[in-house]
Amino acid sequence: MTETSKGVQAIRWQGGVLQLLDQRLLPVDERWIDCRTAVETAAAIHDMVVRGAPAIGIAAAFGLVLAARRDPAAFDAAEAVLAASRPTAVNLHWALKRMRGVWTGDLARLEAEAVAIFDEDLAQNLTMARFGAELIAPGSRVLTHCNTGALATGGHGTALGVIRTAWAQGRIAEVYNTETRPWLQGARLTAWELMREGIPGQLIADGAAAHLMSTIRIDWVIVGADRIAANGDTANKIGTHMLAVVARHYGAKFMVVAPSGTFDLSLASGDLIPIEERTAKELTEFKGAQIAPAGMRAFNPVFDVTPASLIDAIVCERGVATPPTTAALKALLG
Structure with a gap:
């Protein structure tokens, strides 16, 4: 995944674990938490560990990967739990819909899609920044x-x-x-x-x-x-x-x-x-x-x-x- 400037990053996907910078503790304490299940990811979204519409969508995408890795049959239930975590941000539902669109039981394909959502968001932000600055x-x-x-x-x-x-x-x-x-x-x-x-x-x-x-x-x-x-x-x-x-x-x-x-x-x-x-x-x-x-x-x-x-x-x-x-x-x- 592409690195951000100045090292400011709130989400990491490492070794099959979703790592989230706990934004409730900033600016005093920079502490990361590990999410290993969709339920943990949904709780982190709801409890404001991770916030911001694009970041919520990225986290939810990886939450589905975590669920499918543990039990492919749990995909639907995980999707419902993640969708209920924050109702207003449409990026969450957009990301879940996109992940469902590639889900055929292929875990590698599902993970690649989550990584793509992550990388594409940074690229989109850089493009928007140029348009807006003008x-x-x-x-x-x-x-x-x-x-x-x-x-x-x-x-x-x-x-x-x-x-x-x-x-x-x-x-x-x-x-x-x-x-x-x-x-x-x-x-x-x-x-x-x-x-x-x-x-x-x-x-x-x-x-x-x-x-x-x-x-x-x-x-x-x-x-x-x-x-x-x-x-x-x-x-x-x-x-x-x-x-x-x-x-x-x-x-x-x-x-x-x-x-x-x-x-x-x-x-x-x-x-x-x-x-x-x-x-x-x-x-x-x-x-x-x-x-x-x-x-x-x-x-x-x-x-x-x-x-x-x-x-x-x-x-x-x-x-x-x-x-x-x-x-x-x-x-x-x-």
């Missing part, structure tokens, strides 16, 4: 949300991959990244990747975005996606829709960066995208400590849907749709 004028300031870098993909990243490449080309003056409650992927992961590569960045609270854009010119808000409907409506980390509204108000452009496997053309609009809701404890507790009154209920959707009308450009490895209309996306994806 949209950014030199000297721009950008804002990104959640983590969309090498940690969330097979390497380089989607939205953060565009930022990496644009920085290397001298197009970006500064990056702002949100903390991304409640899992703090921006504070823990994006900040870690930016600092690791020497890209100048500043962390902001999620609620500071409007004040930031009202006082400092932000040229682009650049985000990833977990599912994109046929009309360009985009599901991404909770808070993305709010950023798009604020960006439109203050004149910042809004870019979504995602591989073609993220598109779900079977859904006419974002209203049909299932939105995952997680336990209230993610909001009422922090690292096991109670931060809200005991018994307080919480509404905890982990994704929201940004309407295509608020998106200036959607970038995938096949090109750019600007603006992302149904016709434009259909032409882009063929």
